[in-house]
Amino acid sequence: MTRTIRIIIALVVILVIAGLVLGVDWMQRRQAAQVVGTSTPLPPGSVPIVFNGQIVAGFLPADLEKLKLVSFVDAEEGKTQDGWLLRDILLLYLKPEQLEDETQITVSSSSRDKSATLNWAEVKEASNMVMFDLSNRGTLKLVSLLPQLGTRNYWIQDADRIEVNNP
């Protein structure tokens, strides 16, 4: 077998794998759309925002484009975390008067069985950098400069629900 044929085979393998990944992803999104269509009014793939027990919105990837990008360097690894402030995301769907300093905001990940609860006073303070960083595989990861979210063990990877509860 000549080198050219080998290279062509390798390139075909790459294309087939890429096609399979995108195909499976497309099927998953279609299935999710069907399930969502019959159970809740949320668009597929959205992260539900629950306010006092009621789903008020579904946070979509496209919503991120409306928000300002922020970043900080985490103390543990010196890695730049960049993303979007949780405060800005919540204010896309909730009015400021609906949120009090003591309002509890819980971000959770069902696949990782992890959650973090903060109050609005902590979340609204921009210097705390309570934000979602986009992980390499495209999921949201809650990180912050606050000690309770300051290291990898405390981050909420694959976040898929935001709950807001007033006292």
Place this chain on the structure above:
Amino acid sequence: MKQHYFSTFQLILLGLFAALIVIAKIALKLPLQLPGHSGIFWMAILIVAARVVPLKGAASLVGLSSGLLAAFLGLGDFGPLDTMLSYTMAGVGVDLALLLLGNPENLLTASIAGMIGHLAKFLVKWGIGIISGAPIGFVALGLARTLVSYIIFGALGGLLGGLTLIALRKAGFFAYLAEKR
């Protein structure tokens, strides 16, 4: 006679390459906020390792060793299993590609091997995401972009590895290694 097993010297070299991958992952921070950008140095090291120790499985061994080391050091956002498997599969991908393509001193060969190695790493991360039930919508956010980014950075890493090998040959490193054996 053709050598089939790794010599102690070769194992030490591969161990050093594995350590180099982990050190590079920790110390080299590129200001590129693009998924998979670490593939530039990662694939370069794997390609160089696979040529410096020209035995089947050399890159896989480097991948496995670096994966174990990285898992113990707590690297990676998605836990030790994801870290170990993704590091290992990057090496396995490079080995399989070189098995088909041959000598990575050819820059095109090195680039394609880098692409395949990095794609293997992406597949592990994507697969674990599916198995663990990571939220589909956000996984889908730029999945095609992430995939292309992994392939491009893998190719760049492979190219860098190929150029390094050419430079090593010019510097007489392979002649030196032959004497050592």
